[in-house]
Amino acid sequence: MLNYHHLRYFWVVAHEGSVSRAAKRLRVTQPTVSGQLRELQDQLGEELFRRAGRGLELTELGKSTLVIADEIFALGEQLLETVRGNRVGRPLRLAVGLSDAVPKHVAYQILEGAVAARIQIACHEDTPSRLLADLASHTLDVVISDAPSHAPTAHDHLLGEVGVAVWGVRRLAHELRAGFPRSLDGAPFLMPLSGTGLRRELDAWFVDHGIKPRIVAELEDAALLARFAAAGAGLYADPDLEGDRPRGMVRAGSIKSMRVRYYAITVERRLAHPAIALVAGAEKLFGKRRASRQATGSVRGSRPRAAS
Structure with a gap:
């Protein structure tokens, strides 16, 4: 089993850049720090540092070990902060x-x-x-x-889960409201990127209904997609909820058979x-x-x- 006491000595040396500075920070002697490092390297079977002038530099294994050590000791600090926070009534x-x-x-x-x-x-x-x-x-x-x-x-x-509606600027939404959803065939449409839950639902729904919208853009960020729609670039699908959408957006129609989770x-x-x-x-x-x-x-x- 890994000795985390040895790992902490390594972590301090790596951040301080030398055994002498690490010893001062840890308030122990340099031979103590060197001994702890040696035991850790013996356990791992490889060197963690190499000499670089008067200081030390990490080997490839040392660099990988430091990344993991940073995560371990950051979690330790987070635990202490949580305990202290609970004691003094600070929020979780x-x-x-x-x-x-x-x-x-x-x-x-x-x-x-x-x-x-x-x-x-x-x-x-x-x-x-x-x-x-x-x-x-x-x-x-x-x-x-x-x-x-x-x-x-x-x-x-x-x-x-919630239903889905198609939204757009007033002019475009009102134009396509009559005959919805068939009116979406050939209409300008802004799509989320492939791989998202909503995109998979939209693709399946369009195929099932024989609708082929004109895809204007595929956007990863939902907020950016809504902004493009607000500029009149096309329609977009969004949860059928009252929410903080860009000004002037109105519902062209609801897709009652579609749910987003x-x-x-x-x-x-x-x-x-x-x-x-x-x-x-x-x-x-x-x-x-x-x-x-x-x-x-x-x-x-x-x-x-x-x-x-």
């Missing part, structure tokens, strides 16, 4: 990863429950794959996404405190019975398919 902290495919007005309402519970939120937006990597390394506590992860090390907690993804089998606070926001957004029932356990299963 929740590190949230937000998929860039999730509309901002949906994300806000989901996160609102945690804010109301006086939980300090640190929200990071990125692609689902990168967020799941951060979740696996425990940099994040939870990921909010419009698609399940299906990752063997993660659990997908369904927060809720939102998930809280964690490494835990069940949502635990403080991530369970997200359920309060989901209850308000999607309806109390569905959110509270679905989100307390992990969900495994196929995605919903749009009805014909």
